[in-house]
Amino acid sequence: MKLTRRDFLKISSAATAGLALGGCTTMGFNMQPVQEQAWRLRTQDAKETPTICCYCAVGCGILCHTDKRTGKVIYTEGDADHPINRGALCAKGAATYQVAQNDKRMTKVLYRAPYSTQWEEKSWDWALRQIAKRVKDSRDKSFTRKNAKGQVVNRCDGIASVGSAALDNEECWIYQAMLRAMGLVYIEHQARI
Incomplete structure (x- = not known):
């Protein structure tokens, strides 16, 4: 039997579709929907506060996520709704989390x-x-x-x-x-x- 490229693609596509639709768990794939995720976003219960980057005169917007119980900064990200940077941050702006959470920072x-x-x-x-x-x-x-x-x-x-x-x-x-x-x-x- 001569197998052409077109025949190979037909057979492999049919086999893949059959495995996917058949709910094949024997090969380590489980195509059932995830009922409960084991992980949670660390910012899910955080307070989100818009602020401005402290480094240069551009004035990029940053979203600062703080823990509601402790008030500690847990994450920072660019503000996608800010008209200046639209969510993008330079290397310094992206590292603003380290300004708040740094064991070498002067506190006295x-x-x-x-x-x-x-x-x-x-x-x-x-x-x-x-x-x-x-x-x-x-x-x-x-x-x-x-x-x-x-x-x-x-x-x-x-x-x-x-x-x-x-x-x-x-x-x-x-x-x-x-x-x-x-x-x-x-x-x-x-x-x-």
């Missing part, structure tokens, strides 16, 4: 006093009070109420700000309002630089 405030060679651990309350105190001291020292002509200017020349492009419009507005309320005139933003 380290302070080195002027002229000291040693770092000291401080509390967050102490650090925030020190920052506020030093900003207020600097503002008070460099605040100008009136210029040389006697005109009221109410400005602070001793502090400048370069804002972060990772902030959204609402955060930028609040940040700008705070800076202008303090009298700052040297205000720049990373997205413009």
Whole structure:
């Protein structure tokens, strides 16, 4: 019997179809539908929060999945609904999970006093009070109420700000309002630089 290529394809197709439709379990295939999956997505019960990538001025959207019980980040992915990146992320953006979940990440405030060679651990309350105190001291020292002509200017020349492009419009507005309320005139933003 001479077997042509066409005959071989007919026979092998018929055999494959017969095995598939026959529910062949003897060869290790089970074509029955899966009733219950043994695995679950780790993000199935997670809270999904949209955010913005913290690395550059592009402002790509990221979905951050957090455990509802512990509040810990369990997964991050590109936001497919975001108009800038449409779900795609660069290597840095794709690795943002490691920013939150990294055993080498600093979690305590380290302070080195002027002229000291040693770092000291401080509390967050102490650090925030020190920052506020030093900003207020600097503002008070460099605040100008009136210029040389006697005109009221109410400005602070001793502090400048370069804002972060990772902030959204609402955060930028609040940040700008705070800076202008303090009298700052040297205000720049990373997205413009």
